[in-house]
Amino acid sequence: MVSSTAAVYGEPQYLPIDENHKANPSSYYGLSKLTMEKYIELSNIDYIIFRFSNVYGPRQIPEGEAGVVSIFMDYFINNNEINIFGGGNQTRDFIYVKDIAKILFLCIKNDNMTKEIINISSNVSISINELYEKLKHITKKDLKVNYLEERRGDIKHSLLNNSKLINYIDIKLTNINAGLEKTIKEIKCR
Numbered sequence: 001m002v003s004s005t006a007a008v009y010g011e012p013q014y015l016p017i018d019e020n021h022k023a024n025p026s027s028y029y030g031l032s033k034l035t036m037e038k039y040i041e042l043s044n045i046d047y048i049i050f051r052f053s054n055v056y057g058p059r060q061i062p063e064g065e066a067g068v069v070s071i072f073m074d075y076f077i078n079n080n081e082i083n084i085f086g087g088g089n090q091t092r093d094f095i096y097v098k099d100i101a102k103i104l105f106l107c108i109k110n111d112n113m114t115k116e117i118i119n120i121s122s123n124v125s126i127s128i129n130e131l132y133e134k135l136k137h138i139t140k141k142d143l144k145v146n147y148l149e150e151r152r153g154d155i156k157h158s159l160l161n162n163s164k165l166i167n168y169i170d171i172k173l174t175n176i177n178a179g180l181e182k183t184i185k186e187i188k189c190r
Contacts, residue, residue: 057097121160
């Protein structure tokens with residue numbers, strides 16, 4: 001089992017992105033993951049490469065280029081102003097970390113999965129502005145939003161097709177509202 005990322009696709013040619021979409025990373029992170037994937041494929045060993053969408057949940061560090069969910073949650077918990085790059089209309093496909101754990105457990109037990117590349121996602125996208133609104137509703141805090149210049153290399157829209165995964169396993173995924181509420185609750189308990 002190998003952990004990869006949707007970043008290997010770069011700016012999508014179509015949505016939702018399936019595993020047949022051309023890999024064309026636009027970041028060093030995506031390029032490094034694609035290089036790792038190619039190395040594994042050439043090694044002639046059994047493998048499953050999982051391309052994760054935007055994973056979120058408790059214990060995610062909100063520093064650096066961490067996930068936007070953990071960064072926003074940190075802003076809300078500490079009553080800081082929210083910084084959104086671009087207009088906030090960029091979309092992302094967020095998946096709850098505990099769903100990832102369940103998926104990996106089910107895949108380990110599946111003997112039919114070998115030499116596969118599989119997208120792991122919620123198959124649902126929301127905009128960064130919608131994410132802000134959801135967190136505002138959950139926390140009952142209305143923080144000031146600063147719209148900053150769009151960052152070079154940021155993908156405009158990302159939505160992974162998870163139908164290949166669903167053909168292998170049966171799982172009910174956590175919806176974004178429930179996942180955000182669970183995450184905030186766990187963070188506040190620390």
